[in-house]
Amino acid sequence: MRSPASGLQTASDPRPAVYLDHAATSWPKPSQVVDAVSRSLTELGGNPGRGAYAMALAASRAIFDARRSLAGLLGVPDSCDLLFQPSCTYACNLMLKGSLRPGDRVVVGSMEHNAVARPLARLAEAGVEVVVVQADPAGLVDPGDVEREVRAAPTKAVICQHASNLTGTIQPLGDLADIAHEYGSLLLVDGAQGAGHLDVDLAALGADAYATSGHKGLLGPQGIGLLYVASGLDLEEQAEGGTGAGASETLTMPTERPDRYEAGTLNTPGIIGLGAAAQLLAAEGGAFRRMEAELVRRLHEGLLEIDGFRVLGPPPGAPRVPVVSAVHDTVDADRIAFELDRRYDIAVRGGLHCAPWAHETVGTLECGAVRFGVGWGVTVEHVETALAAIAEIVT
Numbered sequence: 001m002r003s004p005a006s007g008l009q010t011a012s013d014p015r016p017a018v019y020l021d022h023a024a025t026s027w028p029k030p031s032q033v034v035d036a037v038s039r040s041l042t043e044l045g046g047n048p049g050r051g052a053y054a055m056a057l058a059a060s061r062a063i064f065d066a067r068r069s070l071a072g073l074l075g076v077p078d079s080c081d082l083l084f085q086p087s088c089t090y091a092c093n094l095m096l097k098g099s100l101r102p103g104d105r106v107v108v109g110s111m112e113h114n115a116v117a118r119p120l121a122r123l124a125e126a127g128v129e130v131v132v133v134q135a136d137p138a139g140l141v142d143p144g145d146v147e148r149e150v151r152a153a154p155t156k157a158v159i160c161q162h163a164s165n166l167t168g169t170i171q172p173l174g175d176l177a178d179i180a181h182e183y184g185s186l187l188l189v190d191g192a193q194g195a196g197h198l199d200v201d202l203a204a205l206g207a208d209a210y211a212t213s214g215h216k217g218l219l220g221p222q223g224i225g226l227l228y229v230a231s232g233l234d235l236e237e238q239a240e241g242g243t244g245a246g247a248s249e250t251l252t253m254p255t256e257r258p259d260r261y262e263a264g265t266l267n268t269p270g271i272i273g274l275g276a277a278a279q280l281l282a283a284e285g286g287a288f289r290r291m292e293a294e295l296v297r298r299l300h301e302g303l304l305e306i307d308g309f310r311v312l313g314p315p316p317g318a319p320r321v322p323v324v325s326a327v328h329d330t331v332d333a334d335r336i337a338f339e340l341d342r343r344y345d346i347a348v349r350g351g352l353h354c355a356p357w358a359h360e361t362v363g364t365l366e367c368g369a370v371r372f373g374v375g376w377g378v379t380v381e382h383v384e385t386a387l388a389a390i391a392e393i394v395t
């Protein structure tokens with residue numbers, strides 16, 4: 001694993017000495033990803049699916065290979081069911097707007113990010129009934145509460161994140177899939193904080209759709225996301241335009257996957273970089289996750305050793321994705337994030353993390369929290385440096 005750049009921040013080099021904002025986006029990217037993006041830009045510059053000359057065909061081939069690598073990593077039997085989207089946000093929009101109609105009813109957990117909450121708010125205006133199930137103070141959605149709501153009235157979909165970007169809580173998706181399917185509902189998942197950090201086997205999980213980011217735990221570049229759509233789910237496409245396959249003379253989109261959902265030129269560098277990341281994670285994901293668990297353990301324990309901190313989410317030692325957020329009795333979360341940056345060159349994120357529902361659920365909507373996200377390239381020394389700096393800031 002590579003370490004982030006060290007040394008003091010300068011005007012010309014904005015890289016922090018310690019980067020603990022992996023829940024927002026992973027950085028630095030593994031060298032394999034950087035090399036793959038560079039190769040895509042220098043050697044594979046043709047437009048995939050839009051030409052029969054060698055460089056366009058090579059770009060198509062590289063995208064095909066990347067899709068296959070990602071499908072292998074995420075347990076998707078047919079790689080055509082894995083769609084490239086610009087981000088997890090776009091993938092969530094397609095998943096929700098492509099499957100829900102006015103008059104439908106959905107049951108959703110209260111820890112969702114705005115990537116789900118905002119499309120649902122728009123759908124509610126259009127006549128979708130949105131029932132929110134309150135998670136517990138650690139951010140966990142109780143399957144019993146979901147079942148009670150799903151049993152109460154015909155429900156088109158149960159919607160839940162894989163893991164929280166605020167508390168790191170891992171949601172009981174297996175149980176939710178069983179409940180949803182028992183009552184004839186879909187299970188739609190926002191996996192932005194799950195893929196890469198957790199073993200994801202989508203065929204076994206039973207989700208009908210699973211959206212995720214490419215640039216977080218999956219270690220790919222920004223500007224690329226994924227949507228898995230189970231073969232039985234007929235989503236309505238949300239964009240029309242040119243596609244790599246299908247007859248150009250018709251004014252309707254091709255019906256086959258993935259082309260139906262991938263209008264316009266694809267983000268070839270992003271996809272190829274993400275494909276390289278998938279290969280790396282397939283080979284080294286186990287060691288990566290063990291390292292993350294160790295870093296989380298130390299971070300959690302270290303924060304609790306500093307007077308005045310309350311750590312959100314599961315108790316120490318309980319499973320969580322590598323996100324640890326905390327609130328201090330007297331020092332504001334934004335102040336801590338600001339001081340870490342300015343005085344110590346340490347990057348973390350304060351505030352509401354685009355997740356007001358989640359903050360409301362755990363009681364931090366008014367004050368926000370300071371969030372530490374660990375991942376690829378973070379070392380125990382980085383965590384110790386951050387803990388020492390935090391202790392100085394709050395005392």
Ligand SMILES: Cc1ncc(COP(=O)(O)O)c(C=O)c1O
Pocket residue numbers: 023024087088089090113115161163164165190192193212213214225354
């Ligand atoms: C839980 C969750 N869902 C969705 C998103 C949106 O991801 P993207 O930035 O790739 O659109 C995020 C990003 O922070 C997230 O944490």
